[in-house]
Amino acid sequence: MTHPVYADATPLVSLAGIRKSYGAVRALDDVDVDFRAGEVHVLLGENGAGKSTLAAILAGVQQPDGGRILLDGTERRIASPRDAMDSGIGVVFQHAQLVPSLSLVDNIALGGPWWQTPQRARIAQRMREADARIGGTGRLDPFARAGALSLGERQRAQIVRALMRDSRLLVLDEPTSMLTPEAAADLVRLMRRLADDAARPLGIVFVTHRLDEALDCGDRITVLRGGRKAGELRPGADMTRDTARDTLLGMMFSGGLAQAPTIAASLPAASAAPVLEVQRLSIADADPPLRDVTLTVRAGEIVGIAGIDGNGQRELAEALAGQRPFDAGDILLCGASVRGLGVAARYKRGLRYASDDRHGEGTVSALSIGLNLLIKRIGDAPFWRGGMEKLAAVDAHARQAIEAFDIRAQGPRTLAGHLSGGNLQKVMLARELDGAARAIVFAKPTHGLDVRSAAACHARIRAAAAAGLAVVLISTDLDEIVALSQQIVVMAGGRIVARIPGGEGAHAAVGRAISRSEDLSAGGLQDRSFGEAS
Amino acid sequence: HAAPAKADELSTIAILAPEAATDFGWNQQGVAAARAAADKAGVKVLVAENLGYDDVRPVLRELAEDGAGLLIAHASGYNTAAPEIGAELGVPVAITDRPQAREPGKVADYTASGHEGAYLAGRLAGRLSRTGTLGIVTSGEPPGWNSQSAAFAQGARAEKPDIVIRYAVIGPAAYSDAAGARRVTETVIAAGADIIFGQGNGSSFGMLAAVEATPAVDGGKVWFIDVIGDKTPIDKGHLLSSVIWNLEPVFSAIIADVKAGTFGERNYGIALRDDSVSLLKTPHIPEDAWRHIEGIRQDIIDGKITLTPVFDAAGVHALVTSATRAP
């Protein structure tokens, strides 16, 4: 795998001494970095290190407080996203910047001259061409509403849009965090290919939390820490992967990283009674409809639910939590049906759900940490007495959680909206593991978290199982599932299509099951791969 | 607190009007009359206009504090507040549309009903209508307008038993809805009316505009009969007449009674008798018609024709409905 690196050509973009603060937070502090055509440049760093800020500056969304930006060697200001675009910088943001109610074609036409009729047919044609160029299989429908597409498709559409605008530098902020391993691998290959395109070599800026991805495709890896450039690495033959990993981790985290065990904790004793039983659960009113889902989780056991996003995992989790009614089947907690119980009652009996949508539903940004820890038991003593909030009790409870879960915040009254993703996740875990938890559903618990936060989260999940909880782990991250689960089921089209025991060989088996199921469910609105055109 | 002015040392009076005193109507007539009466009596007048219909109590208090020895609360909407504040501060108040609130030394009412004049207007209109259809357009249905609408219908019917009357209200509170007034008036004209009896504040200008712009169904001119004020200065040749209310005699009498210490021993009204109600004579009224009206006026004064005012909307509706179905 050799590829040209235009090391001596003028960089497409160089940043010199870039500084950016939000109030007293130094998001970027005197950062020097350059991006070249034909090079995949990975940005690494823990949550809050400044990666998105850097991307936002390149995108013209944020203005640096100081420092210089050189485009093709000449100093320029990127005053707006339009400016960035005109300079050949295309950005795929972490949160999709597509208008959900518009078709893809219209989303691509957006920003064109205001008086002109969007040339929809022509744009669609060019879109198909661009899609083909990045190895599309023609399944990206230009006239589909953006809101109806999967996350992967939306990302793909944004890349297509950037290419159609003749971008020379493509910036992708955490594009792989929401994708399945296959899709992520495809995307990584695609980046490689775009950079290597001899006719039009692109510069790629790739933000990720996954070291393996970084090492797989990065020509250069820049590590940010606390807004400063902590170092740079060129993975090459002179370095083993393990040395490279250790070097990177050393740059990312001052204290280094305690290595977490990679094999599943010992299986629970055979005698352990089932804690959570799902019996032939069906929900007609869902997309896809859930059919005959049966699961048994024993005390101390972690059952992983693998599969591509949007195959009924969310519906299953919501039905378990009591957020969504079901038509047939039953859910038993310690042998007793919870069918008639609402969220709060199930929470009280120990059935817990840590949602994957931390901002959208898991927390309320306008409320303090203390109250966010209690939103599933509002009104309960000792935090409320006679309906009146007891601030002291709420604060004390929150302080304990902050201490126990190492939540980095000023105090119990800090608003959830001011927390980073990793800390927000800790707040949710603290809430769901609080008190007499018996069974807990984790949905994509580490998505978007940096390596250290993710490892801490994994340790929590193991600890929960070790303490005798029944754990359901829903994830699209195959490594995560395999690393943690004693049993793995694969969901597709609203059913369970495979049951695979954890441990040796699970990874390959689950991967096979998922790709088989993908072929079966083609045509739906599932995530599609970035695979090569065959 | 300002001591209540002694009756015999009345030096200042005040009048409170809900809208601007430039409406060629109720507010303008009231304020002008108060000024004239005060001039005559040699007292000062404080004018508070544009007060709206909400809570007028603070203004009443302030005017009393400023030395007004008589408060004329010139809106039926003030007839609850004014006696209360008057009693509280010991200042005599004159109110309208609530005769039974009279109280010696404290409250007197000058319910102004122009029904006698409106009756004359109805007679005039009935006589002059070419199409045999008259229109009544009002911006709402307060009692003062109901009594005039009813009397107008009665007069028209007395003049011509088979006359048709088209009645329309612009809106629930359409006092300033000039566009609505014009639209409604045009519809009434299209329904055959060639004389419009119009009652409204700001909206009456919309009625006037409609009359000026729209021909009657027979192709001829549509006439307008106004109420309360005299719009002659702004007429463009369509103002047939107006039921003029002259409140100056009323206010003069009130001031005199306050000075004499007899305030509140009687209520006041407007009537043809003392010309506090009159029908405006314009050059557009033919001489013979005017003589005819003069005769009827005398009959009313002499008691040969007795009129009982109808203040409620249902009464008006009954009257105009029967007129609608007359033929």
Added chain:
Amino acid sequence: MTGRFIRLVAAPLLLALGLTACMLALMGVDPLAYFGLVVQRGLLSPSGLQAAITRMAPLLLVAASLILAFRAGIWNLGGDGQYLLGAVIAAAIAPALAGMMPHWLAWLVCFAAAAVTGAVWSLLPAWLRARRGVNEVVSSLMMSFLGLSLANVLIKFVFQDPGTTVPQTVTLPVADRLPRIGDGLLGGAVSSGVLVGLLAVLLVHGVMTRTAFGLRLRIVGANARAAVHAGLDVPRLTMVVFGLSAGLAGLAGAVDVLGIQGNVRAGWNPAYGLMVVPLVFLARFNGFAAIVFVFLFSVLSVGGESAARRLGVPNYVTLVTVAILLIGLAVGEALDRRRRATKAATA
């Protein structure tokens, strides 16, 4: 604190005063004289201050109604109709009740009846929003227009005072109205309705910020999906919020009638909503700030009317002054918010 005060109140006030001064000068009026008279009448003269405080009563209740709804993310813009219907019901039953039972009981019954009336008038928009997801802005506004007409119908055909030709309800004698307060300091001309208003605003503020119930409402208002995740019954809470908010609007009508007006005339519609909506937004739904803004507005409306009359300018000047002041306060609020946002980032 001082800096905040300057940003939030003093600077906008000065800006508004400056602009109003220009306007007055253009009209040939001495701005200093005008402002002097506004302050003199609205703030310094005992009866003016009493009037301003009395005027706050219904405004405060309307503010409480709006704060409750807005904090829960419900745009109840039908307050005027709810208010008027509440007022009509209170006015209709008060005179009869006053003769039958102790005053305090009669008042309480009237309050309850008015609140229930207001709440009933919000049922349709509440139901449409809760069960059918119909945006409540349009439906509540339409109900408000309907309510204004219905109030007139009730007055004219059901509750008309037989003793008068004016279409209005029977007048509640002054002696039977809510007692006046502040004998010593305020000259005894302040309606105790203002206490009900203050109590309502503070209560709503307290409930929203300090109780379990208020927390549930805030969650619904801030993030409906999080509310579902937390197991809250969003449709039911929506109905409850609508009912409480409309009930407070109805109560405002009752307090206005029992404390000040004594009766309701057909066609009367003070349209307090239009005034109070911007005030509670400026207060950022904070009860204490709302009280300050309502007081400011009352002083301005009482003082402005007097100043205009004394200087011979049309009373419309007050409207323009209020408009400029609102804009000034909005500028101040935005500056302050920006300041606090940067501070929060620093935290």
Added chain:
Amino acid sequence: MMELMTTAFATALLAGAVTAGVPLLLAGLGEQMSQKSGVLNIGLEGMMLAGAYAAFVAALGTGDPWWGFAAGMVAGMGIAALMALLAVCLGLNQIVIGIALLLGVEGATAILHHLAFATTYPRLPPAPSWALPGLSHLPVVGPALFDRSPVVYAAVALVAVMVWIDRRTGFGLSLRAAGEHPSALDAAGGSVVRTRVAAVLAAGAGAGLGGAFMVIVGAGIFVPFMTNGAGFIAIVLAMLARGRPLMVLCGALLFGACLSATTALQVAGIDAPTDVVQMLPFAAVLLVLAIFGQGGALPAALGEAWTRGNPLGK
């Protein structure tokens, strides 16, 4: 009753419905555009009133109604420019600014009218109308629909223009994006601020023209506060229309028709209490909502100020 059903009467009713509906239509179309872009323009009534006053002064001064319409439009846009500056560019609360502008315009036009016209109340001559050849001679609909002020035709044509803007122009896309997901528009290289400013100005133009129509064609005279709530009804119509200009037209005509029906009932002597009859249009809207009402389709970012790089502003 039957004898009342003359062509003249039917014509007047239909013509009246159109006359009452057109200002609502013009203002409603403008408001719809503004709402689409994410700005809740609650001060629409103020823009109408400003348009009405300016149109009156200009038409009176020049003797030419066309200058009146132009002036009305410009005045509406003037107030809209304030709205745009304060609520879009500076990001101040849209509702506070909207209501403040309404109060300010109400006060200012009343003062100006007081100073200039309160003793003379001048009226405007009848506005010119254009007869559409062929159609204007039809009974009833001819004079009521096809022999009207050109502004009536323009208003109806505007519906088509709006549909065309929505479907066929880059601006239409920008509008949607600015209201649904402003950051996406920004990221795509469009300008949220410019789009919203343009939409607010368009709303001002529509409202100003509507006010001008009310004065020049409708009333023939200006009196203070004469818009009498029309602006709020236009806002409601724009919301009810859920983004479809044609629905604004239907709503405006329905409203005008209800007003005409109210008058017709009264004129026909049907003895129903006026207040009950006048509930008609509002009851009609509620009925529509109760029967057909479904989930709200208002733009996601409606009413929210946007600044680039503010993560909370989506």
